[in-house]
Amino acid sequence: MRYLLQRLGFYLIAGWAALTLNFFLPRLMPGDPATALFARFRGRLAPEAMAALRETFGLTEAPLLQQYFTYLSHVLRGDLGISVAYFPTPVSEVIATGMLWTVFLAGTAVVVSFAIGTLLGIVAAWRRGGWIDSWLPSTLVFLGAFPYFWLAMVALYLLGFTLGWFPLGHAYGDDLTPAFTLEFMADVFRHAALPVGTVVIATLGGWLLSMRNSMITVLGSDFVNLARAKGLAPARVVLRYAARNALLPSITGFGMALGFVLGGSLLTEIVFSYPGQGYLLVQAVRNQDYPLMQGIFLVITLAVLGSNWLVDVIYMWLDPRTRGGRS
Amino acid sequence: MAEPLLSIRDLCVDYVTADGPVRALDRVSLDVMPGETLGIAGESGSGKSTLAQALIRVLPPPAVITGGSVVFDGLDVLALDEQGLRDLRWKRIAMVFQSSMDALNPVITVGEQLTDTLSAHGAGQQGRERAGELLELVGIPAERLTAFAHQLSGGMRQRVGIALALALEPSLVILDEPTTALDVIVERDILAEIRNLQRARGFAAVFITHDIGRMLQFSDRVAIFYAGRLVEVGPARTLADEPRHPYTRGLINAFPSVHGDMRKAASIPGSPPSLRTPPPGCRFHPRCPHAMEVCSQRQPELVQIGPRHAAACHLLISGESA
Numbered sequence: 001m002r003y004l005l006q007r008l009g010f011y012l013i014a015g016w017a018a019l020t021l022n023f024f025l026p027r028l029m030p031g032d033p034a035t036a037l038f039a040r041f042r043g044r045l046a047p048e049a050m051a052a053l054r055e056t057f058g059l060t061e062a063p064l065l066q067q068y069f070t071y072l073s074h075v076l077r078g079d080l081g082i083s084v085a086y087f088p089t090p091v092s093e094v095i096a097t098g099m100l101w102t103v104f105l106a107g108t109a110v111v112v113s114f115a116i117g118t119l120l121g122i123v124a125a126w127r128r129g130g131w132i133d134s135w136l137p138s139t140l141v142f143l144g145a146f147p148y149f150w151l152a153m154v155a156l157y158l159l160g161f162t163l164g165w166f167p168l169g170h171a172y173g174d175d176l177t178p179a180f181t182l183e184f185m186a187d188v189f190r191h192a193a194l195p196v197g198t199v200v201i202a203t204l205g206g207w208l209l210s211m212r213n214s215m216i217t218v219l220g221s222d223f224v225n226l227a228r229a230k231g232l233a234p235a236r237v238v239l240r241y242a243a244r245n246a247l248l249p250s251i252t253g254f255g256m257a258l259g260f261v262l263g264g265s266l267l268t269e270i271v272f273s274y275p276g277q278g279y280l281l282v283q284a285v286r287n288q289d290y291p292l293m294q295g296i297f298l299v300i301t302l303a304v305l306g307s308n309w310l311v312d313v314i315y316m317w318l319d320p321r322t323r324g325g326r327s
Numbered sequence: 328m329a330e331p332l333l334s335i336r337d338l339c340v341d342y343v344t345a346d347g348p349v350r351a352l353d354r355v356s357l358d359v360m361p362g363e364t365l366g367i368a369g370e371s372g373s374g375k376s377t378l379a380q381a382l383i384r385v386l387p388p389p390a391v392i393t394g395g396s397v398v399f400d401g402l403d404v405l406a407l408d409e410q411g412l413r414d415l416r417w418k419r420i421a422m423v424f425q426s427s428m429d430a431l432n433p434v435i436t437v438g439e440q441l442t443d444t445l446s447a448h449g450a451g452q453q454g455r456e457r458a459g460e461l462l463e464l465v466g467i468p469a470e471r472l473t474a475f476a477h478q479l480s481g482g483m484r485q486r487v488g489i490a491l492a493l494a495l496e497p498s499l500v501i502l503d504e505p506t507t508a509l510d511v512i513v514e515r516d517i518l519a520e521i522r523n524l525q526r527a528r529g530f531a532a533v534f535i536t537h538d539i540g541r542m543l544q545f546s547d548r549v550a551i552f553y554a555g556r557l558v559e560v561g562p563a564r565t566l567a568d569e570p571r572h573p574y575t576r577g578l579i580n581a582f583p584s585v586h587g588d589m590r591k592a593a594s595i596p597g598s599p600p601s602l603r604t605p606p607p608g609c610r611f612h613p614r615c616p617h618a619m620e621v622c623s624q625r626q627p628e629l630v631q632i633g634p635r636h637a638a639a640c641h642l643l644i645s646g647e648s649a
């Protein structure tokens with residue numbers, strides 16, 4: 001428990017460092033969002049409006065340090081400013097909707113890919129040299145070697161456009177209003193199938209290989225041999241003795257993948273016009289929407305830190321050696 | 328004489344490699360009587376552990392049993408199917424691994440590793456209680472059942488390994504270098520523990536080590552291996568007093584004796600041969616101080632030279648005293 005609190009303390013400090021960088025970096029860059037917004041109206045705004053805008057974006061003449069503390073207190077209250085691209089919606093609201101879709105889409109993809117890949121890795125190592133082991137890893141690595149957006153576009157073209165099995169984009173049909181109805185949920189899953197499927201196919205090989213290789217090492221260890229010698233059922237030897245230990249290195253990879261869920265699904269969301277975080281980020285860059293960009297970067301950073309901490313927790317649960325102390 | 332508990336005849340084990348098979352055990356024949364302790368000694372790579380693992384057929388993949396027979400209590404071990412093997416393993420032949428540091432699963436408790444053994448053989452009802460008794464048997468308090476391997480000292484881990492081996496009251500326990508990773512004090516305690524348990528429960532033991540001094544103290548009979556072959560076998564006392572094979576003599580001289588006469592420890596010159604390209608004839612002849620012409624031409628067979636004492640050396644065959 002003390003270990004977890006220590007880690008938590010470390011992540012809080014890292015989070016604070018990220019917040020600080022997030023504040024100072026944009027202020028070191030030339031230009032500011034108010035000027036950018038002002039420019040978009042091509043002189044149709046009065047100079048007083050410009051001053052008001054600057055005020056809105058927190059670009060006061062106050063000393064930098066004072067701005068910094070104002071920023072910190074706003075962030076802690078969940079106030080990330082106002083979006084330029086979606087003016088005048090607050091950034092936190094814009095991110096909240098995008099994040100929901102991204103977490104659903106990329107989160108599902110990572111979890112499904114990890115679960116299937118790991119299971120296949122266990123089977124491949126157990127039946128080493130069998131048919132799964134002989135051709136599945138190479139096939140999946142081959143598929144994963146394609147640039148992801150190309151794979152996604154081919155899938156979209158063949159399965160979505162030519163065959164019409166899947167919708168071509170968006171998170172749900174335009175004729176539906178979001179509600180917790182069976183119809184709406186089914187539609188959401190239908191829209192998510194292709195993006196999730198392509199991500200799973202592209203990343204499955206990595207999970208399979210890492211689990212397979214770590215399984216093979218563990219299967220050769222003394223304690224697995226002892227488990228076999230004890231006359232335990234093969235399923236127990238493979239799962240409780242071998243896989244349970246072989247899983248540990250994969251968990252680290254899983255945690256990192258989870259952390260990048262919020263930032264890394266850019267290509268998926270662009271190809272499938274999915275209204276998630278990555279799509280928002282592109283909009284933000286296009287519109288020079290600094291507050292939104294800053295907000296998204298912040299969320300990505302926090303997500304990486306959060307999932308690292310989650311991995312620490314999972315690790316402690318899975319590996320008693322990290323718990324420290326004597327029982 | 329009583330029927331042997333375990334009878335090994337002409338056992339061969341090959342490691343299948345890309346460059347062809349490498350023979351790790353070459354036509355080994357040995358008997359183990361009920362309740363007796365048979366010591367197996369030899370240098371690293373002489374085939375000791377391979378033999379141990381072959382007996383319960385847990386040889387790691389590239390190793391394959393290529394010939395011979397292993398009969399345990401009337402049961403043809405090499406002919407057993409998967410189910411038959413699971414019944415044989417642990418209930419009748421159990422094993423203490425070289426280093427319990429690596430032989431215990433690091434992520435589940437010691438208690439679970441004891442209880443899963445019990446329940447795999449239909450003794451699950453008494454489960455935890457019995458597991459606690461087993462720990463107490465080897466001198467560990469029962470509340471350590473909830474401990475993980477990394478929370479125990481090396482000696483305690485090895486004790487857990489012994490408790491595991493005794494869980495189902497097997498009639499044969501294979502001890503594969505059970506004390507190699509331990510310091511001498513702990514080693515002595517553990518060996519004394521094993522001896523007491525053996526006296527109380529009457530199981531037979533195959534004791535594998537490269538520490539010949541320990542082995543001569545601890546075993547009733549001793550078998551000496553060299554480069555995958557059995558070179559000499561006989562009662563421990565006989566071997567200690569009058570070893571007949573030059574290799575056995577070399578081994579015994581290499582260890583200074585704590586008791587008895589002062590004598591100089593002498594090492595055997597050279598190193599064991601590669602099993603990939605073993606020397607022709609007697610495998611020991613390139614290092615043997617008594618090598619003759621015939622030694623590099625023909626492989627010596629085991630010859631009986633006394634009651635239950637046999638050695639494979641041309642010196643003995645040609646009638647000369649070694």
